[in-house]
Amino acid sequence: MTHPSTESEVLRLAQDLIALESHCDAGDREANIGRFLVSWFEGAGIESALQYVAGCRANVVARMPGGDGPSLMFNGHMDTVPAGDMRDAFTPTVRDGVLWGRGACDMKGAIAGMACAMATLARSDEASRLTGDLLFTGTIGEETGSIGVKALIEAGIRTDYAVVGEPTSMRIGIAHKGACFIRICLSGRAAHGSCPEQGVNAVSYAAQIIRNLENELRLTLALRMHPLLGCSTVSVGRIAGGTQPNIVAQSCFIDIDRRTLPSEADVLDEVRHLVSEVCNQVDGLSWHVEEMPETSLVPHVALGTSADAILVKTALQTCERLDLPGDPIGVTYWTDGGHLASSGIETIILGPGDIANAHGPADRVATRELAMCMQIYGDLARRLLLAS
Ligand SMILES: [Zn+2]
Known part of the structure; x- marks a missing residue:
């Protein structure tokens, strides 16, 4: 029996994440959001743990175990930039179908979509039929040098595929400098x-x-x-x-x-x-x-995933099913995905929101895109991890 996560569930989670400050001026940096996500995943029946990196700062690793087949990682950084000139940055509000708040587009909206996609799978009988592991990794410090993703790789956490949910307006990003x-x-x-x-x-x-x-x-x-x-x-x-x-x-x-x-x-x-x-x-x-x-300290290598890679072709099928443009793009900014790819993980960048709104006073994401990214992540996981 399947109980899919709803648009209101992904919106509520995104709001909860925005309200938890996790920037370089916040006293405990990402500690609160990390603890929150671990208990959220456990509430959804998904095994989850903190991976300590520096003091109280820790990555989150949630795992749905599957068979020995290819595995998939959803990745999002849990930190944001500080409020800067954004008003009420940590009081998330929804106006005219748009969620506003620091990190709405970069990238707590995507994290909410990834988590709810996994929760939907966990509540269905599909969870027991996964042919490979499905992971969520929430990393620390991406905005300040990416120590989180480095620690993740050094701890030996590997998958065959990774989707990094930085804002691409739901396009498939396969390259960045x-x-x-x-x-x-x-x-x-x-x-x-x-x-x-x-x-x-x-x-x-x-x-x-x-x-x-x-x-x-x-x-x-x-x-x-x-x-x-x-x-x-x-x-x-x-x-x-x-x-x-x-x-x-x-x-x-x-x-x-x-x-x-x-x-x-x-x-x-x-x-x-x-x-x-x-x-x-x-x-x-x-x-x-x-x-x-x-x-x-964390080599900022370029990302250059082949347009012919299995993950890219599968994402294309998913996007076409939802009437989204599937042709791959390059993105202007650097991401943790460069580091994941350099450690041998086939990686794409795909997330809700427009990078032009990140880091500024207009940090926002359309609630429709939040629901859509949850569908895309779920569909991608099914295509890659469930035997047809
Ligand atoms: Zn980002």
């Missing part, structure tokens, strides 16, 4: 500002490097095109150097943001080569290039 934040450090020689020829000015050489980044490297990257993601990019985000006008600048650093395509490797070597061409012939100037911790 990677990110590599790079610091270029230059060290020259200080001297009196009235005798610049006595010094080696790190700021001046930094200026030459920036010119080469903007001209040479950017042109090279513009030729590397991905059909869904466009071209690879470089952007200078910060420069700092010197101490005061009358001292030749002894040191300078440049921070750059490299967004990479799935096919790109050795992006650090590329920058090192460019810096060496400017600096290597200069007496008294030393330099080094390093990836910054923001992207190196």
Whole structure:
């Protein structure tokens, strides 16, 4: 006997999740929402546990055991950005069929849809016929470096397929760029500002490097095109150097943001080569290039799932059944899915809401999309995990 989750059930869960603050300024970060989800899954008859990552901060892992066949993971990050300029961010409200609140679209709405899809399965006789495991993983810290998904993988949690519920307006996302934040450090020689020829000015050489980044490297990257993601990019985000006008600048650093395509490797070597061409012939100037911790602690690799992958083709069937466009897209932002895919899990991004509304004062999702994502996740699980 099946008791499908209703639109009101998924809406209520999404509202409950929004009301539980889980951002970097909240005292216990994701602890409250993690405990809430564990007890919610247990109430739905689904085995669930916390996986502690840092202090009281823990991932949630819920599991419906199946046979030895291919397994599927629904994944959503439980943290959000802080309220910022959103009013009443943690008092979820529904107006004209739209749910408003911090995390409505990024991505507590999707988590509600995933959980309710699993609850529907758990209440049906299909639960005993799963040919592979069905997991939900709620991760911590995606907005601040993705330590949660890294811990998940390090704990050995693997499935054959993963659906990450970041907002795609219910399109099938198969690709996104990677990110590599790079610091270029230059060290020259200080001297009196009235005798610049006595010094080696790190700021001046930094200026030459920036010119080469903007001209040479950017042109090279513009030729590397991905059909869904466009071209690879470089952007200078910060420069700092010197101490005061009358001292030749002894040191300078440049921070750059490299967004990479799935096919790109050795992006650090590329920058090192460019810096060496400017600096290597200069007496008294030393330099080094390093990836910054923001992207190196959890490698922000690009996602590039094949359009021919089983998961993509199955999602296409699901979307067509619901009259949604099925042709795969690339998304503009980085996700935990890059990390899941780099550990060998076939991964797509598929969730309710528009990324344009994430992180800002208009964080919202249509209640119709919430109900639809629950249907999509459920249908996908049935197609992948139930023998026909
Ligand atoms: Zn997100």
